[in-house]
Amino acid sequence: MKRIFVGIKRVVDYNIRIRVKPDNTGVITDGVKQSINPFDEIALEEALRLKEKGLADEVVVASIGPAEVQNQLRTALAMGADRALLVEATGIEPLDAARILLKLVEREQPLLVLLGKQAIDDDNNQTGQMLAGLWDRPQATFASKVEINGSTARVTREVDAGLETLEVDLPAVITTDLRLNEPRFVKLPDIIKAKKKPLETLTPAALGITPRSRVKAVHFAPPALRQKGIVVKDVNELVSQLAAKGLI
């Protein structure tokens, strides 16, 4: 069975402008729309396309989070994933997330692991690389193109200097960047069908993992605001202002 393993995280929807709680203990998430992390949605879409091309037989989607993550996993199943795994746990740090994912990966024996490059809530950009390190397998992060050729993958990566191409032996971990694809919309009949697809719930303890708390969040603050400047009337005034400040 050629299997692709996809990790998703439930995050505050990317269209929501988050606000810091007045007592600085977190950001306001009560009553705020939650969705699949956009980069993870791209990872899932890529997995589904690979399966549709006949390069994989099954797409398994997994998440770590509270029980409510079932909603996002059902959405993933409606998009086309075959089955879902939920590890119920909260406050999991990236390295522990990677340790948990490794246990699942060892169990599922996938050909490929696809994850978003980062979650848009804590912006860590760590879990995929950590999983690859613990698993002792190749990593290809920030992917904008993925080609599977038998036992290898050719991955184009968006790096600061341009577009880099890596060839990696499979299995490997690939993390997705924004331009890899545009995820499909979920259709109503698929949402109904997805209710019948298997969703297994696990715990870290059942996987033999004891989560740690080594990075404590002590204070949340809104960012400093920029002062609004002046409006100039024309190019001449702009040039003289910039020149006066020694900027040109």
Add this chain to the structure above:
Amino acid sequence: MSRVLVIAEFGASLDATAKCVRCASSLPGATIDVVVFGSGIAAVAAAAARLAGVTRVLACDSEANRNALAAVLAPQVARLAAGYTHVFAPSTTFGKDLLPRVAALIDAPMLSDIMAVESATRFRRPIYAGNAILTVEVEGSPQVLGTVRIASFDAVAQDGAASVESIAPDAPSITHTRFAGIAASGGDRPDLQAARRVVSGGRALGSADKFGLIYELADTLGAAVGASRAAVDAGYAPNDLQVGQTGKIIAPELYIAVGISGAIQHMTGIKDARTIVAINKDADAPIFEAADYGLVADLFEVLPQLTAAIKSRAG
């Protein structure tokens, strides 16, 4: 006392490394070593030795290190990390790719995008694309790994005189990951992330052809060229020029945004620019809320005027 290992940015430019060293210097009682990876890196190692505040430069020069492959470099860093309280790398695609893999190998906690150091264990970092700033305390670990948000730190001076040692950490040879090429972009223009001046264009430019006006102004100023996500998505500019939350986060002395409305995702990328100039014909565009100088005008009219005015000053 902090013993810090800074992983130098891969390649010839040490700008990001110099900012990373500044961050490391703000740790209490810091002693800083810099490790440089690559093949044929004598000149880079010598330049790293001039970064102020650095005690030792460790040069890992080998054919295996010719390309920046995290799977190849991470076991070497993991070997070197013993004895250091902190291992830092710049928060570039190189550092972001490499350091988490190191953290996994040595089972150490890692912080991404450190923007301020409060103590040896307490740091500030942006979350939610910079819409909140989180202060974290690392507990129960003798080591802290972190990528450093280079836009938050000034480069250290280049008047140091560190020693340079060649080293070859004992690490497995990795063959499962192979470099297959890079399509670099940008040509002779300054690098977007290191440039002191940046001119960016938005969707209002209307075509890849008209985006040439941005290049003309940038070249007149000796500036790097950037683009909004909308302009990149419309195909007016290549992706690696994208400035913003999903592109590059920059902190130039002068940022000129032309025909960019100022979506949150763009503003996140330019928050730390010293001076922001906005040119837009829509007086209500959100970019004007953050601009130091705003010019409400048709860009096709004023952009050639601005380029000509700067040219005549220079001439």
